[in-house]
Amino acid sequence: MxxxxxxxxxxxxxxxxxxSTVRKPDRRFNSAPILTTVTWVLxxxxxxxxxxxxxxxxxxxxxxxSDPPVxxxxxxxxxxxxxxxxGAGSYFVNSAIATGVSTLLVILLAVPASYxxxxxxxxKTSDVLxxxxxxxxxxxxxxxxxIYVIAGQLKVLDNVWTLVVLYTSMNLPIAVWMMRSFFLExxxxxxxAAQMDGAGLMKTLWRVLMPMVAPGLAATALICVxxxxxxxxxxxxxxAGQSATVPVFLMSQMTSEGxxxxxxxxxxxxxxxxxxxxxxxxxxxxxxGLSMGAVK
Amino acid sequence: MSSPxxxxxxxxxxxxxxxxxxxxxxxxxxxxxxxEIVVAIVSNPQMQDAITLQDEFKAQYPDIDVSFVSLPExxxxxxxxxxxxxxxxxxxxxxxxxxETPMWAENGWITNLQDYADSTEGYDPDDFVPTIREALSxxxxxxxxxxxxxxxxxxxxxxxxxxxxxxxxxKPTWEDIRGxxxxxxxxxxxxxxxxxxxxxxxxxxMGPLDTVINTYGGRxxxxxxxxxxxxxxxxxxxxxYVNLVQTYGQAGAATSGYGDCLTLxxxxxxxxxxxxxxxxxxxxxxxxxxxxxxxxxxxxPVEETESSGWLYSWxxxxxxxxxxxxxxxxxxxxxxxxxxxxxxxxxxxWERVPPGSRLSTYENPGYAEVAGAxxxxxxxxxxxxxxxxxxxxPVPYTGLQFVGIPEFQDLGxxxxxxxxxxxxxxxxxxxxxxxxxxxxxxxxESYQNGGS
Numbered sequence: 001m002x003x004x005x006x007x008x009x010x011x012x013x014x015x016x017x018x019x020s021t022v023r024k025p026d027r028r029f030n031s032a033p034i035l036t037t038v039t040w041v042l043x044x045x046x047x048x049x050x051x052x053x054x055x056x057x058x059x060x061x062x063x064x065x066s067d068p069p070v071x072x073x074x075x076x077x078x079x080x081x082x083x084x085x086x087g088a089g090s091y092f093v094n095s096a097i098a099t100g101v102s103t104l105l106v107i108l109l110a111v112p113a114s115y116x117x118x119x120x121x122x123x124k125t126s127d128v129l130x131x132x133x134x135x136x137x138x139x140x141x142x143x144x145x146x147i148y149v150i151a152g153q154l155k156v157l158d159n160v161w162t163l164v165v166l167y168t169s170m171n172l173p174i175a176v177w178m179m180r181s182f183f184l185e186x187x188x189x190x191x192x193a194a195q196m197d198g199a200g201l202m203k204t205l206w207r208v209l210m211p212m213v214a215p216g217l218a219a220t221a222l223i224c225v226x227x228x229x230x231x232x233x234x235x236x237x238x239x240a241g242q243s244a245t246v247p248v249f250l251m252s253q254m255t256s257e258g259x260x261x262x263x264x265x266x267x268x269x270x271x272x273x274x275x276x277x278x279x280x281x282x283x284x285x286x287x288x289g290l291s292m293g294a295v296k
Numbered sequence: 297m298s299s300p301x302x303x304x305x306x307x308x309x310x311x312x313x314x315x316x317x318x319x320x321x322x323x324x325x326x327x328x329x330x331x332e333i334v335v336a337i338v339s340n341p342q343m344q345d346a347i348t349l350q351d352e353f354k355a356q357y358p359d360i361d362v363s364f365v366s367l368p369e370x371x372x373x374x375x376x377x378x379x380x381x382x383x384x385x386x387x388x389x390x391x392x393x394x395x396e397t398p399m400w401a402e403n404g405w406i407t408n409l410q411d412y413a414d415s416t417e418g419y420d421p422d423d424f425v426p427t428i429r430e431a432l433s434x435x436x437x438x439x440x441x442x443x444x445x446x447x448x449x450x451x452x453x454x455x456x457x458x459x460x461x462x463x464x465x466x467k468p469t470w471e472d473i474r475g476x477x478x479x480x481x482x483x484x485x486x487x488x489x490x491x492x493x494x495x496x497x498x499x500x501x502m503g504p505l506d507t508v509i510n511t512y513g514g515r516x517x518x519x520x521x522x523x524x525x526x527x528x529x530x531x532x533x534x535x536x537y538v539n540l541v542q543t544y545g546q547a548g549a550a551t552s553g554y555g556d557c558l559t560l561x562x563x564x565x566x567x568x569x570x571x572x573x574x575x576x577x578x579x580x581x582x583x584x585x586x587x588x589x590x591x592x593x594x595x596x597p598v599e600e601t602e603s604s605g606w607l608y609s610w611x612x613x614x615x616x617x618x619x620x621x622x623x624x625x626x627x628x629x630x631x632x633x634x635x636x637x638x639x640x641x642x643x644x645x646w647e648r649v650p651p652g653s654r655l656s657t658y659e660n661p662g663y664a665e666v667a668g669a670x671x672x673x674x675x676x677x678x679x680x681x682x683x684x685x686x687x688x689x690p691v692p693y694t695g696l697q698f699v700g701i702p703e704f705q706d707l708g709x710x711x712x713x714x715x716x717x718x719x720x721x722x723x724x725x726x727x728x729x730x731x732x733x734x735x736x737x738x739x740x741e742s743y744q745n746g747g748s
Contacts, residue, residue: 060583060584061583061584062562062563062583062584062585062586065559065562065563065584066563085348086344086347086348087347148378148382148384149382152382152383152384152385157384157385157386158334158386236367236371236375237375237378239365240334240336240365240379240386240387241334241335241363241364241365241386242334242363244365248365248367251367251368251371252339252365252366252367252368253339254339254368255339255340255341255344255368256338256340256368256369256370256553256554256555259558259559259562259578259584
């Protein structure tokens with residue numbers, strides 16, 4: 001933050017009088033640590049529930065339930081062992097299939113769609129965009145019963161591919177909107193230059209546009225992964241023994257009789273790891289993309 | 297020019313998607329040779345033990361492949377009800393209770409298990425606790441079999457009673473409880489006089505409260521289906537309950553349910569707790585409780601009746617939509633027979649045995665050793681849990697802590713919200729009951745107009 005605000009000042013030569021009054025070295029010297037402290041405090045506040053979850057996952061159930069809360073305790077891996085013993089594997093496999101395949105499908109469908117809505121706009125683009133996003137306006141709970149009954153009649157209840165289809169359609173509108181905004185940022189001159197050089201549609205899309213929107217693509221894919229991985233409602237209602245996903249597994253760690261906080265925390269830590277890793281991987285791509293944009 | 301091409305593409309995509317659905321639909325259904333069954337259960341500790349022990353089942357029945365769906369009570373109930381009511385057919389075995397069993401049997405949603413139970417060698421359905429067996433039967437036949445059964449009783453801290461020089465009578469009344477709570481309530485040491493459920497929900501505050509209403513002589517409906525929630529008996533019962541928990545109960549009573557009271561009591565922060573007999577498996581479990589061995593168990597407090605406990609059972613049923621009924625029964629009988637109790641006792645621990653389902657459990661020396669303090673009170677509570685012993689006036693419905701009609705889930709929860717608001721001090725008991733009476737009258741109409 002500090003370096004970015006400092007950068008424009010040499011360019012502002014015309015405003016020297018104003019700039020000289022603002023540029024009191026001692027004041028700026030003071031604000032930096034305050035800003036840093038505030039940032040850290042905010043970050044810690046936001047992070048504290050996650051930290052508490054990680055801490056709780058290493059407790060025994062009685063320590064996790066104690067009031068006032070315990071901060072110092074003998075850490076144990078019992079909860080992780082219990083979670084892994086309860087057959088978490090198949091849930092993770094189902095989640096990986098539902099998330100991976102749906103995200104892939106979304107990207108495959110959203111890239112051409114958003115291309116057609118930005119760079120080569122079709123007729124009534126805004127209507128099409130509205131039509132896309134309108135599917136997100138109906139609350140899921142309002143359509144769950146028809147979906148359940150239809151899935152029951154098609155004999156696709158408790159089937160991971162049903163989730164793939166639903167997650168694809170759930171994420172597609174968001175992906176189209178996001179990718180469209182990234183495509184819109186591509187300067188028209190670049191496309192004209194590609195055309196002049198004789199590049200066809202596929203070549204332009206693949207060799208010219210893709211590298212330029214790669215960070216956007218990564219961001220879109222990450223959002224889709226997060227939404228699909230964390231999706232709970234469809235998974236709860238439409239799956240049973242064969243195709244239940246990780247959020248349903250988390251739910252099954254809860255009980256109405258007995259203590260469950262520590263084990264639930266351990267399961268939650270394991271469940272959030274893939275998303276954290278995906279975010280970390282995508283982050284590198286995102287940062288590179290941002291710096292590329294800055295040079296442009 | 298471009299539109300025909302696009303529509304062809306669209307048609308192609310649609311066909312591919314349809315093909316994918318059809319293919320996966322066929323692929324998921326059956327594997328060759330093995331019977332696959334899906335079991336939906338409630339994720340309480342004893343049920344999770346059954347999942348842990350599934351290898352034993354698979355060793356005994358190698359050609360049955362069993363998978364589990366386990367969810368907390370409310371989610372499980374919603375999912376199982378949705379599936380069975382719409383004939384969704386995802387499940388071969390479902391865990392339901394004595395609330396659902398007679399209604400679902402009447403609707404033809406679940407399979408008659410009497411012949412299965414009679415013809416399975418060594419299964420001995422007559423060994424089930426009689427009140428439970430009756431509650432799970434429809435027209436004399438079992439439609440679900442009990443995995444565990446519970447009634448309600450009063451847990452109290454013997455050490456605190458001793459310190460204060462108090463003695464718990466053999467048959468305490470609600471007035472006794474109020475007196476004890478007054479003496480034992482000790483905010484300075486973080487000990488509440490009593491913990492009672494206050495959370496809105498027909499399976500939460502209404503559970504214990506309904507038994508209080510019963511023993512005070514109140515009822516939901518009279519024999520002609522007139523709603524009677526505004527009667528003086530109901531008002532007296534609710535007033536005493538609300539006052540007791542407001543004055544000597546836990547903080548935040550209006551939002552605390554079974555789980556919260558369990559946490560409070562097992563962490564030593566409550567002197568008494570009136571709730572399900574199933575509490576013992578957590579209260580007496582050293583890995584989660586700080587009050588192991590310090591608890592005495594007294595019968596559910598009464599006012600005008602012999603006994604006042606409720607009756608509840610988590611039981612296993614087979615939906616009529618199941619295509620694997622024989623394999624499903626193999627699993628159901630494995631999880632509810634005498635050997636299973638022995639298996640849990642030996643493999644996991646006798647304090648984790650599912651209680652209250654079979655009389656033979658209480659004759660088992662292994663169980664008697666750990667359950668000395670609560671085996672007898674549990675069995676007595678369950679034996680007394682019938683409408684004859686626990687209600688003053690006759691009623692046209694089944695159930696003690698619930699009204700055995702489909703509308704009750706909704707009605708019970710609405711009334712519970714009113715009671716919960718009264719506990720929170722947002723309205724008086726009288727106002728809460730006036731509102732509740734209105735809800736009950738609406739439901740009653742359909743039964744008065746030539747209903748069942």
